[in-house]
Each structure stands twice: as C-alpha cells, then as structure tokens.
Amino acid sequence: MKASTGIRVIKLWAEQALCATGWAQGVTVTVDGTRISAVETGTQPQPGDTRLGTLLPAPANLHSHAFQRAMAGMTERRGPNAHDSFWTWRQLMYQFMDQLTPDDVQAITAFVQMEMLEAGYGASVEFHYLHHAPGGVVYDALGEMSQRVVAAAQESGIGLTLLPVLYQVGGCDKRALGPGQIRFGNDPERYAKLLDAAQSALRALPEDAVLGVAPHSLRAVTPEGLLACVDLRPDAPIHIHLAEQMAEVEETVAAWGQRPVQRLMDQVDVDQRWCLIHLTQMERAETLALAATGAVAGLCPITESSLGDGIFDGVAWTGAKGRFGIGSDSNVRISLTEELRTLDYSQRLRDRVRAALATPELSTGRALFEGAALGGAQAAGRGKGMIAPGELADLVALDMGGVDLEGRAGDCVLDAWIFAGDDRAVSEVWSGGRHVVSGGVHRNRDSIEAGYRLVMKRLQAL
Ligand code: ZN
Numbered sequence: 001m002k003a004s005t006g007i008r009v010i011k012l013w014a015e016q017a018l019c020a021t022g023w024a025q026g027v028t029v030t031v032d033g034t035r036i037s038a039v040e041t042g043t044q045p046q047p048g049d050t051r052l053g054t055l056l057p058a059p060a061n062l063h064s065h066a067f068q069r070a071m072a073g074m075t076e077r078r079g080p081n082a083h084d085s086f087w088t089w090r091q092l093m094y095q096f097m098d099q100l101t102p103d104d105v106q107a108i109t110a111f112v113q114m115e116m117l118e119a120g121y122g123a124s125v126e127f128h129y130l131h132h133a134p135g136g137v138v139y140d141a142l143g144e145m146s147q148r149v150v151a152a153a154q155e156s157g158i159g160l161t162l163l164p165v166l167y168q169v170g171g172c173d174k175r176a177l178g179p180g181q182i183r184f185g186n187d188p189e190r191y192a193k194l195l196d197a198a199q200s201a202l203r204a205l206p207e208d209a210v211l212g213v214a215p216h217s218l219r220a221v222t223p224e225g226l227l228a229c230v231d232l233r234p235d236a237p238i239h240i241h242l243a244e245q246m247a248e249v250e251e252t253v254a255a256w257g258q259r260p261v262q263r264l265m266d267q268v269d270v271d272q273r274w275c276l277i278h279l280t281q282m283e284r285a286e287t288l289a290l291a292a293t294g295a296v297a298g299l300c301p302i303t304e305s306s307l308g309d310g311i312f313d314g315v316a317w318t319g320a321k322g323r324f325g326i327g328s329d330s331n332v333r334i335s336l337t338e339e340l341r342t343l344d345y346s347q348r349l350r351d352r353v354r355a356a357l358a359t360p361e362l363s364t365g366r367a368l369f370e371g372a373a374l375g376g377a378q379a380a381g382r383g384k385g386m387i388a389p390g391e392l393a394d395l396v397a398l399d400m401g402g403v404d405l406e407g408r409a410g411d412c413v414l415d416a417w418i419f420a421g422d423d424r425a426v427s428e429v430w431s432g433g434r435h436v437v438s439g440g441v442h443r444n445r446d447s448i449e450a451g452y453r454l455v456m457k458r459l460q461a462l
Helices: 066-071 086-097 102-118 144-156 188-202 223-232 246-256 260-267 284-291 301-306 314-319 336-351 364-380 411-419 445-461
Strands: 009-019 022-032 035-040 050-057 060-064 123-128 159-166 238-242 274-278 296-299 323-326 395-398 426-431 434-438
Touching: 009 035, 009 395, 050 364, 050 426, 060 102, 060 274, 060 296, 060 323, 060 364, 066 086, 066 102, 066 445, 102 123, 102 144, 102 426, 102 434, 102 445, 123 144, 123 364, 144 159, 144 188, 144 445, 159 188, 159 223, 188 223, 223 260, 238 260, 246 260, 260 284, 284 314, 296 364, 301 336, 314 323, 314 336, 323 336, 323 364, 336 364, 336 411, 364 411
Parallel strands: 009 050, 060 123, 123 159, 238 274, 274 296, 296 323
Antiparallel strands: 009 022, 022 035, 050 395, 395 426, 426 434
16 A cells, blocks of 8 residues: 655654653654654754644544435434334435435545544544445446545545445345345455455555455344455454444344354454444443453444444443544544543443543543544554554644633643533644644645535435
8 A cells, every 4th residue: 555645754842742651741753754753752842843732642533434424414303103213214324325426425535534634533444335336236346436435535635444344134134135235235255356446446545544344244244254354354454333233132132042242252253453333232241251352342422322322331341441442433423522522421321420431540531532542543453543653643733722721731631622622622633644634624625625515415406
C-alpha cells in the first residue's frame, strides 16, 4: 500500500500532551511523513514549530457504515408495528440503501470521514458491505464500491482501514438472502477475489492504509465462511458484529444451542486480531471470558442508544482489563465526545453510580479517552494509539481558549471536554501525519460538503 506523499518533517509544540507515559509539559513532537519520529518533553517552542494547547492521540473510529449517514433523522417516526425496533429500522435502511449509486456512496463516505476528522477521530474503520448494484448485480469491477470508499479517503485524507464484509446468508438456518440483502452477498470464493480487488484499490492511499476482513455476523455467514475469513488474511484485523440484539441471541440458541459469544469462541481462536462490535447482550461470564482474550470491544454508544440495543457491561469489562474502542456505526450523529459521554452515562443509569469507568488512578475522561485511543488503534491495525516514536501520527489538538477548558490541566481537560464541552474544542487534527483539520475545519470541507448536499437533494427527490 504505497503512494508517494512527499515525505515532510514537521515539528509540533504543545503546552501539554498526553504521552505514552502520561501527561507531559512543553512537548515537541516531530512528525516524519506518516509517523512520529521523536517526542521530547520539557522543551520551549522554536521558530517554525506549530504551537498547540493540548495534544492528544487521536482515536480511530473503529466501526462505520458510512452510507447510513445519509438517512440520519429519517427513521424517527413510529411505523405500523406495535414496537419500532432494530429490525424495523433495518427494513427502512435496506429500502434507503437500494437507491444508492457508487457516486452517492463516494460522496457520502467522504462527508462522513470529514465529519469524523473534525470530531477528533484520527482514522476510520469502514465495515463495508454494500458491494453490488441493485438486484445483486455485480459491477463491471467487482471492487467498484471498495474503490469508492478509497476514493473518499483520498478526498478526506483520513487513515483508512477497509474491511470488506462477507455476507452469505439471511440467517443461522442458512436461508437465502432477502431482497434487501442481495447487494451484500458473496460466497467465500468471490469474497476472496473482492479482498484482492480491495487490496489493489488501497494502493492509491498512503502507506498507513490497512486491509482487514469482516464476517458480518454469526447469522450472516456459514461456519465455513467464518473460517475462510480467518484464514484469508491471517494477520489482518478481523471484525464481526456480535451479541447486539436479543433476537440474535435467541436465533443462535435455537440453531446451535449456544449463545453468540460461546458459539464464536467455540468456532475460532478469539485473540488480539479480533474486534467484536456491540456486545450489548452478554451475560457476566461471557463478558469476563471475552475480555480475557485481548480482543477489542467495539462500542457504538450513540447508535446502540438510537437502536435500543441494550447496555454493554463496561464496568465488568474494564474491571477485567478488557480493551475497548469507539465506533460511530450508523453515523446518525458523529461526535467523539458524545460517544464517550454516552458510554459512561449508560453505566451510571444502569448501576445508579457516578464516574462509572474511572479508576483509582485515572479520571473518567482519561480512562474513556485513553482506552478508546489504545483499543481503537489495535482494532484498526494502526499500532498502539500513543504519542510515541515510531507510532502513526494520528493526533488531535484542543483549543484551550474555550470557556469549558479555561484553566484546566491534565485529566481535567479530558473530563471538561467530554462531559461539559463538545467537539468544537477540536482545533487541529493529523491523520497519519496529514494535517486535515485546521482551526476546527477540514481542509476540503467546501467541496466535500457540496458533494454531499447534491446527493441529499437527489435522494430527497426520488
Ligand atoms: Zn455495524
């Protein structure tokens, strides 16, 4: 995955930075191309340095279906069913998705990636399952839609981890795909070719781009398909939706006599390669067993709230040293601070406590933010998620001039930003060393936003 970006060395100087060893004052970070080459503390700013307030590792957004951004706000009316649910929402999503062309997907994806960067995310993991034309017709190029996600990343400059998704069947009983699902479908043989096509497409991006694999869910792949995914790219990140909905739990129990977590752990060796998306329907023993594997829990608190999925047991998970990261999933709202706040508030509401995910050493904001940076990088295949030599330069700087951050330092900056402030405090963002957000605004905002508005107008007119 190579493309010449013209190696350039830049020096950033921050009043304070969250480094691998904790907070440091007067920090000079040298960025050489896509990576950090040096970190010095206790320094004074030099002429030519970019001067910053608080510098942080920018977490990867570890789960996105970019196209769903365009239906945000369109699913809040009650349908004819007694209960609107994830499953009624999914029907609407399928209908909406059938209108989308490759041009639409590219424009929407670029817009989503831009919003992620402006929110302070440093990279995006696209869980990409919209592969084919309406009716399931394969495009002239099998990897057409993967190319469009890559083209969007060229516009936005975001560090991309592309996860082409294997979607084979309509349920655990291996029923055929429904009409809303045939644009996703591949057998393992064609999926292998699609992965090759996606890998070729990623060569257009800088060297920090990553290819991973994603069996969609236990209900959408066969046991053989799951194993094929594991073997096709043995060292790449592997993501799967797991234990999101009660109906999914009931379906796996009916099919195999096992709940989803138990089923997955019996089928494959779950380890640090894995990122398990949602985990909102787990029993305590499942939480503890899965946390011990070193896999990342891919949490999407805003979407999980929106869809009524349930509440992840973050207290037990982090108590067992489980790793986690944040994804914006349906992209109904893209906000890093709100995801983290929602995660902790969900625990507080359930347990009737405060500061649920704080530890004796770390404040709530620090535990949330640092956890998401470390787990997000692991899940995205982007190293350690720290400000340290050799790591990718995924960095976010906060404007300390805002009212909420006045006079704050150390963990209090993160607490005030996440619980009292919002993403408007984001000033500068670098993704793989690319300076994509400046003064809170993405470098290509005008053109990317114009492209998105055109798509929205066309879709509204249909
Ligand atoms: Zn998802």
